Amino acid sequence: MTRLELDTTIGPPRRLTTSEEGTIMDTQEIRSSFAIHANRRRIKEWILTKAILGATLVALGVLLYLVGSVLWDGLPYLRSEFFVNFPSRFPDKAGFKSAIYGSMWLGALTLVFAVLLGVSAAVYLQELAGKGRIQSWIELSIATLAGVPSIIYGMLGLGIFVRFFGMGRSVIAGALTLSLLVMPVIIIAAREALKSVPDSIRMGAFALGASRWQTVRDHVLPAATPGIATGVILAMARAMGEAAPLIMLGALTYVAFVPESIFDSFTAMPIQIYNWASRPQAKFHDLAAAGIIVLLGFLVICNSAAIILRSKWGAKKP
Amino acid sequence: MIHTHGSSILETRNLNIYYGQKKVVRNVSLRIPKRTVTALIGPSGCGKSTLLRTFNRMNDFIDSFHYEGEVLFEGSDIYRSRTDVTEFRRRVGMVFQKPNPFTCSIAKNISWGPRINGYQGDLDELVERCLRKAALWDEVKDKLNDSGLALSGGQQQRLCIARAIAMDPEVILMDEPCSALDPQSTLAIEDLIHELRENYTILIVTHNMQQAARVSEHTAFMYNGDLIEYDQTSKIFSQPTEKLTRDYIVGRFG
Amino acid sequence: MSSSQRWAGVSAWQQWRERTVLRALFFCALISVLTTLGIIYILVNESVHFFAEVPVLDFVFGTEWAPLFEPRHFGVLPLVCGTLLISLGALVFALPIGLGIAVYTAEYAQGWWQKVLKPILEILAGIPSVVYGYFAITKITPFLQTLYPETEVFNAASASLVIAIMVLPTIASICDDSIRAIPKTLRDGAYALGARKSEVIFQIVLPSALSGILASFILAFSRAIGETMAVTLAAGATPQITANPFVGVQAMTSYIAQVSMGDVAHGTIEYQSIFAVGLMLFLMTLAMNLLSQFIVKRFARKYE
Structure with a gap:
């Protein structure tokens, strides 16, 4: 019973068999290529994450600047005359x-x-x-x-x-x-x-x-x-x-x-x-x-x- | 089979119900005697709730619903008679699976139905009378203007029963009224059903067979859209005629 | 205890009242159909007079737009070009930033920050377009002039930039919704293979959410085309066919606004010309909106 269950879930090892036949690199090589890859992936991840954060900050910055500059220019004119004239x-x-x-x-x-x-x-x-x-x-x-x-x-x-x-x-x-x-x-x-x-x-x-x-x-x-x-x-x-x-x-x-x-x-x-x-x-x-x-x-x-x-x-x- | 002394209040004759192409109730003929409690039992999807909702035409809200056969209330066909469906629903009340108090005060929850239906009597008196009947008065008499949603689940369900009673119905349909409640509240509702049986005909759909055995005089067992067996509750639970009924009652499936 | 005399039942007056209320409500719903028909009628009716004098082909393919001075020319392409230059320019900025914001709010921002961020960004959508117009001429154009001194006082670029800000929330909120709609099982599958977060997002989630993302782009484009006040204030009134964003152009909407602000008499060809341009604008935005609805409907229920 237990062995039957194991057999059905054993997908990945079966693929290893094909690599042993020489169609793909052997596991040792795969692992080392992962290691080389890992640095590049880490850098890519860092760039993308910062870019996304940057996009959000740009939008927030624009909003802040817009509101701030309007207040800066307009507030001196907000006197009582402005409302009654x-x-x-x-x-x-x-x-x-x-x-x-x-x-x-x-x-x-x-x-x-x-x-x-x-x-x-x-x-x-x-x-x-x-x-x-x-x-x-x-x-x-x-x-x-x-x-x-x-x-x-x-x-x-x-x-x-x-x-x-x-x-x-x-x-x-x-x-x-x-x-x-x-x-x-x-x-x-x-x-x-x-x-x-x-x-x-x-x-x-x-x-x-x-x-x-x-x-x-x-x-x-x-x-x-x-x-x-x-x-x-x-x-x-x-x-x-x-x-x-x-x-x-x-x-x-x-x-x-x-x-x-x-x-x-x-x-x-x-x-x-x-x-x-x-x-x-x-x-x-x-x-x-x-x-x-x-x-x-x-x-x-x-x-x-x-x-x-x-x-x-x-x-x-x- | 049931021998109704006196007249039956609800009756179906060769009733088939379809949702679109799907037949959910098959050729059901059933007579519900007046002033009794009748339980509808059966596994989920057997058509018992559908059948229950047919008795006050709540299936009308489902687009694909259609039916064949007859459904009689006091001898006249409810789908063909000229009586207004709203007038008819006043006389056949309903309590739902999940308590559904309206988003207004306790008092208004009860008085709203009578008011829209042109009740001429004293509404305050009616509210008190219905809450007393629903065994809720002592718990809520000081907070009648609080929201109905502030009550506990069991209290909400009793409020919904009180709301149904306020319409002075002849029949009360209950669609698994205790399935969302704790055992304590369930007990309170069951006691209430015992009280109510003197004045009303009650039709209750339930999953819980002990509950059916406790509260009902008659029990109908449905399976896969068919009415398998319908008899005195004591007989259904002690010596059912059909093997299917026996299997269900001893818990072999469902 | 059975039914008694106390129930008056439903009176004829009540039934009459109910029917009247239903009819009134139905009529209110019908107003939307009447409004649509009204828009089409007004635009087509005046356009018919216009096209009686200006051949349709001359209008659609003409490259010179000089409606107010002799010799008159009614070639709409310069206006279409102005509109496209401004709105495509806006999309160049708005698409990546809007999508970036959506990814940030849906996947990275957490807790109270996430809850606060969305309403703050929605403020951008709530700011009236005339305010963006003010922002363009008083802040963005001077800024562009310091970067690139040849920039004209009225120019397409500053209109593009403010419209980009305006449509950011549209893009961000629709993309955010469609990113969230991607089921967890899909992400779990990707993570189980050892993918990094950014890889899951950019290679698994975003491609799956593509229909919503595309729909948001098209909707933003449609909004940019129909935008009036910011474009009128910032981009000027020089109808010309150009790809240079630093010179003044006239968009379809700003032509309509320009004519309506002047003293053009009802019944003249100038007056009729704004309806012809309006009809074209209506058809363009309608096509965009139908396209985005089609995309959403066509691909909506893929993951349920």
Whole structure:
């Protein structure tokens, strides 16, 4: 019995037989060639390991330098005037007020539209839809939209909201465009969150005679909320940083007022930063850096909220 | 065979169940008498859980599921009658293999089902009554607003039973309700089943033959999709007719 | 104790409400289809007017792009060349570094450092592209000019470098996932033969994770092509066919942005031309994304 087992596992020794016949070097030679090889292998290993570490450090270094230089250039301009003044031809008088307000308006409206659209679509697709032709069209569309460059969304917004619906270059047109832009991101994140809700919860509710919608509304959605919120926050951070689609809508204008209704024209933080950065004078570049600090500060808050939410939620999951 | 005095509450006639091409339940005819505890036993994959889930149409969620034959509840075919499936599930409750309390408070875990089904009575009173019936009241009465997930596994399962009772069902289906629990909690659940048999018809799938012997009046043995033998529990365990049943009970396989 | 009068059951109003909610949700899901169709409609509709005046072949194969001044030329190749010069240049830097980061985070980094590293790198992806544009013109271009004084104020190289930084997290995170998806049995097999760690990674793991790595490269390429603000700020507005990264070029996206920032009237050929360029851009990115999805699907379940 024991010998039989040994026989079946004796692969390598059998190969040695062929080497004894002279087709390969004998074991002594093989070992010495291993020894010569070992040094080369050790050096190769060392180089590759350092190269990989180097790649990571390069990325971290660039990030540090980027943040550091922006802070260095921009901080001196972050005075109270910067927050209360409107843009100006004179860098010393120029401020960020209309851009901050414009971004707030855009952000708030986009949040409402994008969450409504994105979460509803995700709930429909993940919880309620069957597997029909329309569903596969929807899936295909979402996959396609997720890869469309943001400037093309701007062209869509220009054609549909600005011209066809006659909204002009208004806050609402901008917000609707940004909502469509981040909708695929929210749908994908929300579906992931819904997917991670264990099926036993649904079964438990169905077994009590709940309908699909009752089950989703009262049990699945609440359980998925932290995950959905994380996705929404990250999507909003993206929307707040987008300039290209807004520039397509024609938002790159001198705006020396704060929007008072959704039909007013507007500017936004990334647009104003672009405006300043594209001028040749160095002082405007420093203003751009100050604007970037404000924008990044906002995004950092968003992202940390998402990270905290994710870690708390991750800890709670069974 | 079982001679049902009184009427049977659940019945299958020549039931075949398929998942896609695969036949998982073969030509099963079974009558479950009212207000009894019936155990379904058999090795894993024999179709007992599938059969159980047919009684409240939980198989509907499996795309490839289809069936032939009849499944009757109080004499009417549950797959063909015009009754709403949700109304029907209210009357046939279910307790799952793993405790699955909802992510909300203990009280809400119980009151949610009645509320969505338009219960008109006092919900607080209902919560207390169901928790008492499930022998959980004394342990949780001071923390009704705590999360259901904060309870121990055995308590969670009793909460799930309380949740099922709150719907005032006529039948309670139990799919290996103790398989994820420790012996102490298992004992508590078994005691509870004894209490409940006065008011409800209970159908329990179990792997544990001692448990089947302890809690049930009737036992059905299934093997490979076939219903091999169905009789008084005492008879199944002392002098089974079929050799296959005897082999399973003495532990030759499964 | 059987069913009693206390159960009102499901009312007609409740059923109506449920159906309405389902329809509303379905409509929201349908918006994504409408958006896709809307994009295609807008791009094609204006392009049709454009191609009524400019023959398609002149557009696709023309080597001169001068849409705003007489004599006008609508040969798109200089824009395509600008886009490719910038994005391929970006990939030259981003691919090895991104893959290196992925290997480091998946195989070498440990404990809290590994946990912290990924979110930090994701910050790079969260920085808006206009910030990278600022970084390119205020920091990278001056740096390039000290290295190589002939560098123009607007140049492809600095756009390439910032786009490389932008797409690093895309490459790193997808490669990281696909490296982690390679089962342990494969590595154990390699280690059992006496392989060193770097040999296991570069000769066993990476070839097995090739589909994910390729997909990440293509996705990064697609993102680089569609990038607008950094390219507009850094690379300039000189449409020309060149392989020299130190001179100004115009990318497809920066042309679209340039026209929309000016006062071009609706209905003119300049206005229509941005939709023709947009259509081309859309088709290019679509092809890239379909290709990467195809690669992932085709090779995804090999190791399960």
